Amino acid sequence: MLPFARLTVIGLGLIGSSVARAVKANMPSVRITGHDADPLVRARAVELGICDDVTDTAGASVMDADLVILCVPVGAMGAVAADFASDLPADAIVSDVGSCKQSVADALAAVLPNAMIIPAHPVAGTEKSGPDAGFATLFKGRWCILTPPENAPEAAVERLRNFWQRLGADVEIMDARHHDMVLAVTSHLPHLIAYTIVGTADDLEGVTQSEVIKYSAGGFRDFTRIAASDPVMWRDVFLSNKDAVLEMLQRFSEDLSALQRAIRYGKGDELEALFSRTRDIRRSIVEQGQDDDAPDFGRKH
Amino acid sequence: MLPFARLTVIGLGLIGSSVARAVKANMPSVRITGHDADPLVRARAVELGICDDVTDTAGASVMDADLVILCVPVGAMGAVAADFASDLPADAIVSDVGSCKQSVADALAAVLPNAMIIPAHPVAGTEKSGPDAGFATLFKGRWCILTPPENAPEAAVERLRNFWQRLGADVEIMDARHHDMVLAVTSHLPHLIAYTIVGTADDLEGVTQSEVIKYSAGGFRDFTRIAASDPVMWRDVFLSNKDAVLEMLQRFSEDLSALQRAIRYGKGDELEALFSRTRDIRRSIVEQGQDDDAPDFGRKH
Structure with missing residues (x-):
């Protein structure tokens, strides 16, 4: 039925x-x-x-x-x-x-x-x-x-x-409000950041766009995928889920400032501690079938 | 020979x-x-x-x-x-x-x-x-x-x-210094941002880690891949290329603040203009063979 x-x-x-x-x-x-x-x-x-x-x-x-x-x-x-x-x-x-x-x-x-x-x-x-x-x-x-x-x-x-x-x-x-908070972090903030960094790279004067494209395999190209998503759809998402997105963005900016400071003052231990912790989340995502384990997203080499 | x-x-x-x-x-x-x-x-x-x-x-x-x-x-x-x-x-x-x-x-x-x-x-x-x-x-x-x-x-x-x-x-x-500037944007900054957002998501109290993992297909999972890279290697990169990384990070933060402001004041035109521009870079990367055109990195669906 x-x-x-x-x-x-x-x-x-x-x-x-x-x-x-x-x-x-x-x-x-x-x-x-x-x-x-x-x-x-x-x-x-x-x-x-x-x-x-x-x-x-x-x-x-x-x-x-x-x-x-x-x-x-x-x-x-x-x-x-x-x-x-x-x-x-x-x-x-x-x-x-x-x-x-x-x-x-x-x-x-x-x-x-x-x-x-x-x-x-x-x-x-x-x-x-x-x-x-x-x-x-x-x-x-x-x-x-x-x-x-x-x-x-x-x-x-x-x-x-x-x-x-x-x-x-x-x-x-x-609950709708909880959904909006969860998706602000798992989807909206990642898109916002991807759009931002691709824009930042496009605006540099000391590095040409051709260089950004040529050497994008160092990590940048990963961000360009979601930054190629539908512009109108995403404009609306950010305007419609404003409060949750701004809240997550604030937290992200604080964390980024802390890392910036760790780099400036040469605090290698702080960097290494964070970088070790983030591996575990990747492992859980793969274990729960939300991504493939193939290296580099299974790209052809 | x-x-x-x-x-x-x-x-x-x-x-x-x-x-x-x-x-x-x-x-x-x-x-x-x-x-x-x-x-x-x-x-x-x-x-x-x-x-x-x-x-x-x-x-x-x-x-x-x-x-x-x-x-x-x-x-x-x-x-x-x-x-x-x-x-x-x-x-x-x-x-x-x-x-x-x-x-x-x-x-x-x-x-x-x-x-x-x-x-x-x-x-x-x-x-x-x-x-x-x-x-x-x-x-x-x-x-x-x-x-x-x-x-x-x-x-x-x-x-x-x-x-x-x-x-x-x-x-x-x-030139070595130019390399360090180019790679700061195409590789080092993307890694730093990916490590940061995965850490931010891990630290939330209103959203559980289990929720972050379950709904990661909304974009977040893309960031977890490079945030699973070798911690010691990346610690050293940020400490060794400090000046160029801090310079790129500063530009990125400014751009992110501008987007934050556009969201806060509901400036949809500004958002849409950026989101349309970033599509072109993805297209060039694919055209120049630096990434596949397969949707979603060719992940199985």
């Missing part, structure tokens, strides 16, 4: 098109309707055949849905939901895939006061964007965090859990 | 054992003598058969060498060279693989005043350490930077260039 029969995916980029592909692969009888604000993306989605139907308006896409998943930048969630609000069936569950959860919950509740809203965040992705970048196995072995509001019916939460499990994800339930 | 006939490798960890393996694979007639200060590493190197001979002292290892390559942490270069100074043949070239070049040049010149010293830095590696971590193709398609002192004989520089090219590397000649 499938948890949903008629899925609508709004936003057909990397994540939305991956959801559609994964549903097609794992629940082929589910009818998938797609919509994207960009006509070029809609046309490409039709060519790729990742949805059963692609509609020109958000309203038309939700008309008979029992699950609507918003896969748009978090800053666009409220406007998109307002757009289809009058067409939404009363018993449909509305969910999303946004990287911040409290701001999305607030935005959706404001424009869909009577809808059953269960925000979600599959912690998965790549640095690529657009409908061609998606693939059916993106969520396999990754965590999907649901942040149901307190009054959410248990049965609805379980249907959404079942849905994501069928796409290969492990599901966790979490 | 091979550039060298009798190679000595001192320090048989990731890089030293890779040099030995690569020479064995590409110049099988070269006689390789190895030494490591750690008796367990020496024993393991004998078991692995990566050298023709492994000696118990540094002095014994260099006796008939025409090329000696020091593959030890940069802070240990001077002491190791002092240890074999009296056994070094007059016509041998002494080189190294250290990540900072001016400090190594100074340290070696101080204890080997009459030797022909040509420092080198193959910009290659993985996060793994020890003799088992090495492999013959580590240097293939990577850059190796030579920083010969002004009075270095051209023929000696050419022999060393030829040597690294035979291991698959592209060779560049650079």
